[in-house]
Amino acid sequence: MRKALSMLKKLSENGNLVNSYQVFTKIFENVYEGIMVTDADKNIIIVNPAFEIVTGYKFKEVVGKNPTLLQSGVHDRSFYLNMWKSLADHDIWQGEIWNRRKTGEIYPEWLTILKIKDENGNVTNYCGIFTDLSERKTVENELKKRALTDSLTDVNNRFAFLEKMNTLLLESSNTVQHAVFFLDLDRFKQVNDTLGHSIGDLLLVEVAKRIKRLLKHKDIIARYGGDEFVITLTNIHHPREAAKFAEEVIREVEQPIMINNQELFVSTSIGISIYPHDGVTTEELVNRADKAMYFSKQNGRNRFSFYFEELNTDNERLIALDTEIRKAIEHRDFELYYQPKVDSKKNKIIGVEALVRWKNEKLGFVSPGEFIPYAEETGLIIPISEIILEKACEELAVLRMAGYSNLTISINISSIHFQQQNFLESIQRILEKYNTSAQNFEIEVTERTVMNSEEETIRKLVRLKQLGFKLSIDDFGTGYSSLSYLVRFPLDYLKIDRSFIHHIVTLDDKQAVVDAIIQMAHRLKMEVIAEGVESIQQINILRDMGCDYIQGYFYSKPIPLDELIEFLQLWEYEHQGEIE
Structure with missing residues (x-):
C-alpha cells in the first residue's frame, strides 16, 4: 500500500489527481465508497481500503491487473461498449453495475468512472468510485415483497x-x-382475548396454510x-364449484x-x-361477498351464503355514521x-403522539379504523384534521x-x-x-403522501x-418503501411500522x-422511531441496533390528557425527572 501511495504522491505532485497529498490520503483511506485508479492502459495502480472490504481483493492481488477481473457475467458486451462510448464522449460514466467479489458472489454497485487528462488533453488515468448496493437491494426487495405480502401468513395482502x-x-x-369468497373466522376474538395475540397469530398462520392446500395455481388468496x-377461484364452470x-x-x-x-x-x-353475475369490478365483488359473509354469521356461523340482491339494502350504519360524524365536526366532539x-x-x-x-x-365508541377511512372517502377528514391540530394547541397549553x-x-x-x-x-x-409555535409539533406523513406530486x-x-x-415519515414499510427516495425530502424521523417490530424477537x-x-x-x-413495541426483549434488540426512540404499549397505551399528566408525574418520580 505504501508503494501505491507513493505513486499517488507523484501523481498529485504532477497535479493529476488532487492538490494536497495529505488531504487526499486521509479521504482516500477513510471514505465509505470504494475507489480504484488505473493508468491510461486500464491497469490498476491503486485501490483504497473500502475497495478491499467490498470486493475481498487485497491491493497486492489486483495491482497491475485489468478491472475486468471483477466482471460478473451479468452484463453483455453491448453494456460495456455503451459504457466506454459514454466515457469517450463525456469523460464520465455513471450507473448501476453487477460485479463479482473474490468469493464468487455477485453484487450490485453504483459506479462512477472518471477519465483523467493532463494539461495537453492526453488520458493519464481512469478513476472508478463505487458504492455497494447489496444492503439497500436486500432491504428494498424485502420491502417490495412486504408491500405485496402479508408478513404473518405469507399470503397476498389486501393491496396485492x-x-x-x-x-x-x-x-x-x-x-x-x-x-370471490370473503371469509371471517368465528370466535377468533375469543382466542385473542383469552390466550393472547401471539397464539392468535399462530392460528391465523395455520388457517392460511390449510386454505392454500385447497387452491390451484391460478387461484388467489x-x-x-x-x-x-x-x-x-378463477374460471369456474358453475356456481356449484364455488359451493x-x-x-x-x-x-x-x-x-x-x-x-x-x-x-x-x-x-x-x-x-x-x-x-x-354479482358485479364486474373488484370493489363490487368483494363488497357483495362481504355482505353475504355477514348474512352467514347472522344465520348461525360456520356456513356459507351466496350474495343475493336483498343484502344490498343494509346501509343503515353507513347513513348513521355520515350523519353523526358531521354533527361531531360541528360540535368538535373528537x-x-x-x-x-x-x-x-x-x-x-x-x-x-396525538391519536x-x-x-x-x-x-357508541367508533373505531378510528371505521370513521377515518370514511372521512377520507368523503373529504370530511380535512375539518377533522384541523380540529385535531386545534385541540393539540389547546392541550399543549395545559401541559x-x-x-x-x-x-x-x-x-x-x-x-x-x-x-x-x-x-x-x-x-x-x-x-x-x-399563539403557538410550530416548534412544539412534529408532523407525521405516510409514504403514500410523499410519493404524490x-x-x-x-x-x-x-x-x-x-x-x-419536525417532520417524520410514518408507518415506513407499508407503502412503496423505497429508501432511495427519502433523501429527497427534509425529514427528521423515520417511524418503522409495528408489523416489522412484531416479529423481531422470533424471526x-x-x-x-x-x-x-x-x-x-x-x-x-x-433518527428512527420504533412503534408498536410491546416487550422488553424488543426494546433490548432495538436499543442494541441503535434505534433512537421507542413507542408502544410496553410503556403506555394511548391515554387521555389527564391520565397523560399523571403518567408523566409518575415517570418523573420513578426515573428522577427524566422528561424532556
Missing part, C-alpha cells in the same frame, strides 16, 4: 389482491366466471384484515388446531359473489389520546401549565388534507389563533420545516431488515 383482481377482470370476458381472508369449495374450506378450518400442546377450535363464515415516545438510550420521554378518538351517543413545556406533540396528517391547496395556510392560521410535496415539507415543525430475517433500515436511516441523517 386488489391489483391481481383488477388484472384478472381486465383480461376476462363476460363468458367466463370467477368466484389474501389476508384482507385481522381475521379476514379473501379468495378468488363445493366453500364446504371444503369449512371442513378444513373446523378441524382442531394444535398450538403449544393445546387443541384450539375455530370455524369460519363465508360469503360468495360470482363474476359477472378527543385526543396520547402515547409517549421514549429515548432508548437516556430512558427519557421526549414527546407524545384521535370518538365516542358518540348513538353509535405547559403542568410543567411539561418541552414535550413535542406529533400529529398525523392525512394525505388528502396534505394535498389541499390551502393546507399550509390552514396550519399557519391555527398556530396564529392559539414530488415537487409540490417538497415545497410543502420545506415550508413546514421553515415554520419550525432473524425480520431482525436483519429492521437493523438495515435503522443503519441506512442514520446514514441519511434521520
Whole structure:
C-alpha cells in the first residue's frame, strides 16, 4: 500500500489527481465508497481500503491487473461498449453495475468512472468510485415483497389482491366466471382475548396454510384484515364449484388446531359473489361477498351464503355514521389520546403522539379504523384534521401549565388534507389563533403522501420545516418503501411500522431488515422511531441496533390528557425527572 501511495504522491505532485497529498490520503483511506485508479492502459495502480472490504481483493492481488477481473457475467458486451462510448464522449460514466467479489458472489454497485487528462488533453488515468448496493437491494426487495405480502401468513395482502383482481377482470370476458369468497373466522376474538395475540397469530398462520392446500395455481388468496381472508377461484364452470369449495374450506378450518400442546377450535363464515353475475369490478365483488359473509354469521356461523340482491339494502350504519360524524365536526366532539415516545438510550420521554378518538351517543365508541377511512372517502377528514391540530394547541397549553413545556406533540396528517391547496395556510392560521409555535409539533406523513406530486410535496415539507415543525415519515414499510427516495425530502424521523417490530424477537430475517433500515436511516441523517413495541426483549434488540426512540404499549397505551399528566408525574418520580 505504501508503494501505491507513493505513486499517488507523484501523481498529485504532477497535479493529476488532487492538490494536497495529505488531504487526499486521509479521504482516500477513510471514505465509505470504494475507489480504484488505473493508468491510461486500464491497469490498476491503486485501490483504497473500502475497495478491499467490498470486493475481498487485497491491493497486492489486483495491482497491475485489468478491472475486468471483477466482471460478473451479468452484463453483455453491448453494456460495456455503451459504457466506454459514454466515457469517450463525456469523460464520465455513471450507473448501476453487477460485479463479482473474490468469493464468487455477485453484487450490485453504483459506479462512477472518471477519465483523467493532463494539461495537453492526453488520458493519464481512469478513476472508478463505487458504492455497494447489496444492503439497500436486500432491504428494498424485502420491502417490495412486504408491500405485496402479508408478513404473518405469507399470503397476498389486501393491496396485492386488489391489483391481481383488477388484472384478472381486465383480461376476462363476460363468458367466463370467477368466484370471490370473503371469509371471517368465528370466535377468533375469543382466542385473542383469552390466550393472547401471539397464539392468535399462530392460528391465523395455520388457517392460511390449510386454505392454500385447497387452491390451484391460478387461484388467489389474501389476508384482507385481522381475521379476514379473501379468495378468488378463477374460471369456474358453475356456481356449484364455488359451493363445493366453500364446504371444503369449512371442513378444513373446523378441524382442531394444535398450538403449544393445546387443541384450539375455530370455524369460519363465508360469503360468495360470482363474476359477472354479482358485479364486474373488484370493489363490487368483494363488497357483495362481504355482505353475504355477514348474512352467514347472522344465520348461525360456520356456513356459507351466496350474495343475493336483498343484502344490498343494509346501509343503515353507513347513513348513521355520515350523519353523526358531521354533527361531531360541528360540535368538535373528537378527543385526543396520547402515547409517549421514549429515548432508548437516556430512558427519557421526549414527546407524545396525538391519536384521535370518538365516542358518540348513538353509535357508541367508533373505531378510528371505521370513521377515518370514511372521512377520507368523503373529504370530511380535512375539518377533522384541523380540529385535531386545534385541540393539540389547546392541550399543549395545559401541559405547559403542568410543567411539561418541552414535550413535542406529533400529529398525523392525512394525505388528502396534505394535498389541499390551502393546507399550509390552514396550519399557519391555527398556530396564529392559539399563539403557538410550530416548534412544539412534529408532523407525521405516510409514504403514500410523499410519493404524490414530488415537487409540490417538497415545497410543502420545506415550508413546514421553515415554520419550525419536525417532520417524520410514518408507518415506513407499508407503502412503496423505497429508501432511495427519502433523501429527497427534509425529514427528521423515520417511524418503522409495528408489523416489522412484531416479529423481531422470533424471526432473524425480520431482525436483519429492521437493523438495515435503522443503519441506512442514520446514514441519511434521520433518527428512527420504533412503534408498536410491546416487550422488553424488543426494546433490548432495538436499543442494541441503535434505534433512537421507542413507542408502544410496553410503556403506555394511548391515554387521555389527564391520565397523560399523571403518567408523566409518575415517570418523573420513578426515573428522577427524566422528561424532556
